[in-house]
Amino acid sequence: MSKHAPSGHSRATLTKAQKFSIAGVATLGAAALAFSIVPGSSQTEATQTEALGAHAAAWSVPAKTQQAVHESVSKQHANADKQAKDAAAKKKAEDEAAAKKKVEDDRKAKETASRAAARKPVYANNLDGWIRQSLDIMKSKGIPGSYEGLHRNIMRESTGNPNAINGWDINAQKGTPSIGLLQVIQPTFSAYHVDGTSTNIYDPVANITAAANYAAHRYGSIDNVNGAY
Structure with a gap:
């Protein structure tokens, strides 16, 4: 009569260590089988190894790169x-x-x-003011002359009347009468007119300044004029 193994124990029970050992062997076998199925040289194997390494690196680098x-x-x-x-x-x-x-x-x-x-300066609208204003303009333009020289010649020529006209002398006979405080004819006034003054020959300041300018060119200064000029 043969002996029977106890019920429920027909196969030997595997320990936990043995299970891990068997799983490891199976994994190695599967890996070996995978490499044995695809034939190739050692270069191919190296390429595969590099590919695996690159693939692993591709998953490990982005985190650092992203940071x-x-x-x-x-x-x-x-x-x-x-x-x-x-x-x-x-x-x-x-x-x-x-x-x-x-x-x-x-x-x-x-x-x-x-x-x-x-x-x-504010100049009076009289002979004194006209002379003083003319002197300031003459000074700025470099035209010589003094208050005394202007006043003396004005009093002789027109007695201080800015509207005085000589209707009898040679100039009047030629159609260009002497006009104004210093009895200037129109051609002379126009030729020696000083910028910044009126172009009206009857204007007292313009008349004095133009006459003084003419006298400066012909006699050196109105101060040197002591008679008709």
Whole structure:
């Protein structure tokens, strides 16, 4: 009579270690089978190894690269923001400086105009005022002459009448009478007219200044004239 194994124990029970060992062997076998199915040289195997390594690297690098890119972009944004703020601050400062300069320039211009107006002499509308105004113009134009020289010749020629006309001398006979305070004929007045004065021969200041200019060219100065000229 044969002996029977106890019920429920017909196969030996595998330990946990044995299960892991068998699984490992199976895995190795599958790997060996996979490489044995695809024939190739050692170069092919090396290429496959490199491909596997590259594939692994492709999954390991992006995390670091992504972090580096993120940091770089953040830095660029920060720099761009700083540059924009610096540019805006610079422009604001320049605009403020320009505005202040304009205000200061306007203030100085007004002060200069005010001082000029304050310094501008006011001439009386009489013989004394006409002579003094003429002398100031003569001085600015480099025309010689003195108050005494002008007054002396004016009193002799017209007795101070700006509308005086000589209707009898040789000039009048030729159709160009002597006119004004210093009895100037129109051709002479036109030739020696001084810029900045009236073009009207009867204007007292224009008449005096043109006559003094003529006398300066012909006699050196109105001061040297002591008779009809």
